Amino acid sequence: NAGVMQNPRHLVRRRGQEARLRCSPMKGHSHVYWYRQLPEEGLKFMVYLQKENIIDESGMPKERFSAEFPKEGPSILRIQQVVRGDSAAYFCASSPVATKISEDYGYTFGSGTRLTVV
Amino acid sequence: GIQVEQSPPDLILQEGANSTLRCNFSDSVNNLQWFHQNPWGQLINLFYIPSGTKQNGRLSATTVATERYSLLYISSSQTTDSGVYFCAVPTTSGTYKYIFGTGTRLKVLA
Numbered sequence: 093n094a095g096v097m098q099n100p101r102h103l104v105r106r107r108g109q110e111a112r113l114r115c116s117p118m119k120g121h122s123h124v125y126w127y128r129q130l131p132e133e134g135l136k137f138m139v140y141l142q143k144e145n146i147i148d149e150s151g152m153p154k155e156r157f158s159a160e161f162p163k164e165g166p167s168i169l170r171i172q173q174v175v176r177g178d179s180a181a182y183f184c185a186s187s188p189v190a191t192k193i194s195e196d197y198g199y200t201f202g203s204g205t206r207l208t209v210v
Numbered sequence: 211g212i213q214v215e216q217s218p219p220d221l222i223l224q225e226g227a228n229s230t231l232r233c234n235f236s237d238s239v240n241n242l243q244w245f246h247q248n249p250w251g252q253l254i255n256l257f258y259i260p261s262g263t264k265q266n267g268r269l270s271a272t273t274v275a276t277e278r279y280s281l282l283y284i285s286s287s288q289t290t291d292s293g294v295y296f297c298a299v300p301t302t303s304g305t306y307k308y309i310f311g312t313g314t315r316l317k318v319l320a
Binding site: 133134135 | 243245251252253255296298301306307308309310311312313
C-alpha cells in the first residue's frame, strides 16, 4: 500500500497564477480531507470530500479556493490567482470511514505540497 | 470551539535525555492523536490514544480524558526525534475534523 500520495512536493507560483494540488488516497479509502499549515503554525482543516461530493467545506476561504474528488482520479485542491499569503504546506489525509475515527480508521496524511508564491 | 494547547512550545535536549510533552484540551473528546512532523515536513502518526497508556519503543503516551490532557514521553532521545510534535483532537461538531495544537518544537543535540 503506497499510502496517501500528494504531488507535487514543491510548487512555486507567481502571484496571479493558478495552483493545482493533487491527492491520491490510500487504496480502499473513499474519504479525503485537506488541511493547510501556515509557517510556524499547526494544521487547520479546510475541506472534507467523498467521491463526487463535498461534505464539509467550512474551512475553505470563500474566494479563489475550490476542491473536487471526481469519480476517477485524484482529489484536486485548486487555488486561483494565488497571493503571497497562500504560501503554506497543504496536507491531504484519507480514511476508510469518516464518522468513526479510531485506531483502525484514523487519519493517514500524505507528505504534503509546499506552495511558495513569489 | 474546542481549544488545544501544547507545552512547552520549544524544547532543546541533549541526546539520551528524557522529555515529557503535554497537550491540554478544553472539552471532552472521544479520540486524540499524536503526530511527529519531521524536519522534512512529513507528518507521521505516533499514537491514537483517546484514553489510557500506550507504548511504542522509546515513545509512550498517556491520555487522562476526564482531566482533559495527554502526555507524550520520549525516553533516551535521539537526534532523529527532532521536529515538531502535534496533538490533535476532533471538533465537537464532527469526528472527522481535527483541531491541531500549536505544537512542541523539539531539537535533540548530538
